[in-house]
Amino acid sequence: MANEARPTLAAVAARAGVSSSTASLAFSGSGPVSAETKQRVLAAAAELDYAGPDPRARSLRRGRSGIIGVVIEDRLRDAFRDPIIIAMLDGLADEVGAIGASLLLITQGEETDGAVESAPVDAVVLFGCSTRVTVSVDVLRRRGIPVVAIEAERLDGVVAIDLDNRPASRLLASKLAELGHRAVAVVTLPLEATHRRGLVSLEHESAATGWVATERLAGVREVFPEAIVWSSAGSFIEEGVLAGRALLEHDAPTAIIAQSDLLAAGVIRAATELGIRVPDDLSVVGFDGVEVDGIELTTIRQPAVDRGRAAGRAVLDLLAGGSPADVGFHGEFVEGSTVGRARVWVH
Amino acid sequence: MANEARPTLAAVAARAGVSSSTASLAFSGSGPVSAETKQRVLAAAAELDYAGPDPRARSLRRGRSGIIGVVIEDRLRDAFRDPIIIAMLDGLADEVGAIGASLLLITQGEETDGAVESAPVDAVVLFGCSTRVTVSVDVLRRRGIPVVAIEAERLDGVVAIDLDNRPASRLLASKLAELGHRAVAVVTLPLEATHRRGLVSLEHESAATGWVATERLAGVREVFPEAIVWSSAGSFIEEGVLAGRALLEHDAPTAIIAQSDLLAAGVIRAATELGIRVPDDLSVVGFDGVEVDGIELTTIRQPAVDRGRAAGRAVLDLLAGGSPADVGFHGEFVEGSTVGRARVWVH
DNA sequence: ACCCTGGGTCGAATCGATTCGATCGAATCG
DNA sequence: CGATTCGATCGAATCGATTCGACCCAGGGT
Incomplete structure (x- = not known):
């Protein structure tokens, strides 16, 4: 352990002989940087063992963390036991993955209350939550964090992805x-x-x-x-x-x-x-x-995956400043072999 | 929409007539604040519709986000279809929930490469990942982010939660x-x-x-x-x-x-x-x-849940500065009714 | 009566990056 | 050839909180 502190972008910039603004540009690529400068910055980073911009600082400055909260009321073990939940989650992950976002699992129980309020999320998707989460939703609204709900009661200011x-x-x-x-x-x-x-x-x-x-x-x-x-x-x-x-x-x-x-x-x-x-x-x-x-x-x-997808699209739209409408899905009757004529029971 | 910008802690402090340091203490409770002052701050917050300290800023300053990354190689739909994964995840969630941490699902695929590197995680748990994630692990190590692996090949500097x-x-x-x-x-x-x-x-x-x-x-x-x-x-x-x-x-x-x-x-x-x-x-x-x-x-x-728990404990230990050892679990033989004597096939 | 302790509060530094506007030289256009 | 972009870079402000050290003042110990 030679160096006490972990290197920062500023340190890398100094070593490369450029300003930290330029170094930032070199990493994010959102601005013109000459190929040579970029090389130099990357080289300096390698020498210092710099692992790239700190996500925490980045998310403060950008105002985006790339994290979508998924609120579940049960224990994971319970909620995820049903494949229908997994399917919805998968559709959601797929869609928000387009902007490189990941899903944060938040189990809203008695003990773990403020979890939703204190997580650095860009948006939140409610999965089959009861009215108990209303309080948390209020906090999110005050923060301006978009909320989408699957299988949840209609709430004001929350986009619902419904089923008939x-x-x-x-x-x-x-x-x-x-x-x-x-x-x-x-x-x-x-x-x-x-x-x-x-x-x-x-x-x-x-x-x-x-x-x-x-x-x-x-x-x-x-x-x-x-x-x-x-x-x-x-x-x-x-x-x-x-x-x-x-x-x-x-x-x-x-x-x-x-x-x-x-x-x-x-x-x-x-x-x-x-x-x-x-x-x-x-x-x-x-x-x-x-x-x-x-x-x-x-x-x-x-259509569980599609519902997840719809939720994902709603999130993306909300994040882009849009105001998506609720989406309603239709459940289709499937004739199996577990239904027959009523049998008269002999008592 | 009266006020353009969202209120900050500083604004609340100003309104309550205290310094922002005091306001911070009033919210976090990590320091002496008189009951009266606290009331005043909370009241000011309510008036301004302030929803509490911004998690993003908090996590930058504190150096902790309260998020544990869970890296999965498959699509969610695939990985979560097996109850054994769910069980491990549940044990993990249970254990890290003790410090109020939540799990961030990161699917490590071809497209979504840098997801692990750019997420504000405090620690990472690898779930049945192949050697392909070695690169990412290296980045995490450079950042000083603890890594625990369940069902993964032994990697240097990674705590393994094994099974025989x-x-x-x-x-x-x-x-x-x-x-x-x-x-x-x-x-x-x-x-x-x-x-x-x-x-x-x-x-x-x-x-x-x-x-x-x-x-x-x-x-x-x-x-x-x-x-x-x-x-x-x-x-x-x-x-x-x-x-x-x-x-x-x-x-x-x-x-x-x-x-x-x-x-x-x-x-x-x-x-x-x-x-x-x-x-x-x-x-x-x-x-x-x-x-x-x-x-x-x-x-x-x-013992899937226990393995998840063990991973969780390792994470907590690592986060507290400890250096936990690998943990090995034992799979127990269960005699069912799907095995019999070899039958001689008649060709 | 004096010193010490500690509760309560404040100011300022800090966390680590992103981004806006300014600057400067070179290339392009008319 | 002068005016004007455009590309590359830099300095400084900013994101929103937490925390460290200093300060003040009241109460307890001797």
Whole structure:
């Protein structure tokens, strides 16, 4: 360790015998610099072991950090277990990658509160966040940081990348109704931030904060106002299994509407465990259109990568000073082999 | 839009009638400030709609950004498809969350080269990266940014969080050998950065850059020097299916060693498609110990979350000026129901 | 009564680069 | 050949906070 301090651009400039402005130009390339000078600067940098302009200083001066915050409410382990999230993230990363930006994962929990407020982000994308993040959004707005939301409740000054959750769910429900199903149960995504698992009473239902879950449930309610509701603690197969076991031992529904394909797969596993055949004895539908367990699930396929992309484009537009409009996507019905005519249960 | 510019700490201080140093202390709490002064500063901030100290400026001055870079070689969609990666990431996030740090996802591809170099990170964790990132690591070292590697080749000045890939794979192979298997094929994780899919010749094998794949393969080679090798293009079920189809039509192996559970699940699907029974006609083993398709796979379970945690602790230690040692983890053999005695094929 | 301690506050330096305007010589244009 | 760009470079201001050292004053110890 010869030199105590790390070299700065100024040191490099001095060594190359130029001003630091010129040295800066030599690195960033945003201005005319003679080839010879540039060489000299680069050589000096090499001699001093200078690794290029400090990103922190650069981002202060430029007012841009090249970082897009991604706010997720769950633990990573939970959120990323569902491929649909990954797909959206991938589309987003792809699009913002065009300006060389990277994604900063911010998990908004009870403990890690101010994380969003204190991160050097150029923009923020909310992923399935409940109203709890409203406070943080306010801080971002005051800072002039653009906010885009996927799967989140409409918020003022936030660009929404939506899906027709309600009509799509309604469609699934009505297909089941047409086939004679009446005793229907719903397995929802977490309805509350606490991720409480179990049967949900109507009171609890109306106090729900999970936006997507609420929307999809509302769609089903339009067809089956009386449907039994079980809230999962997350979108995983195991949660679907737990839900399936509970519901199938409970009231013998002829159809179960799961709010994600992972949950649906879990329900089917539970049914299989209990010797209940799908779709003969029980119809199951999912949501998302991801492949799980190799099952041909009847579901709604949502264009997840495109939604991520749309969010990315909105971010780019916002960053460029534009004011993009909300984007609405459509979930497409996919006919699988997990739905049949309602079976009359013999009691 | 009344005020053109966004308020700064100095403006707040002026309005509160204190110096900016005092205002700073009022916000950061790192120094004695009378309760009354603090109130006044906060009130002034509220009036001016000031959202708190600018993270960019703060990170320049403090020399810390609170961001840990996570370098991934694949596309997000690819890397995150494997739950094992998610688990490691979760452990890491958990641990570094203790100092309020968040994770920055950096995908190191051909196009997005300088991303690692130009991100304001305090430390970097390499996730299953090949030697290609050596250049970037060098830049980081010159900047004095700590680097920790999970599933990556040993690099000088980089703390490694290892797994006994080779002996664990060897163990799996020897179990198969004991059961009489001789015609064995291996489905590897991508052996090259190009992610070329297909049979691998010995020459290609020796030119491989994928560290984990190479290690695990070496373990198998100690038992089955002649094993046929198929390189997948990624750790997904579909890749396993492709590999399975190709291998099972090719040479009728009695056992297939997959380098991940997802690949193993795919191989089993392919076998099922072809009417080959597992484990009666074909034995299949995986690696990682994640649940897929509800199969009871014979595999090696690695403590993924703990590895992530260990990486996180190493980062914290490094950031605190310590010099943590490499950490080695052990993969545990899990007896499933996908392995049986070698079947003699009738030609 | 005097010295010392420390809470509370301020001024100024600093973090490390980017960028705006000015300068100067050489090349281009009419 | 004079006027005018244009290319190359430099100096100085700036981005927005944090922090170090100094200062003042009140209370406690002897």
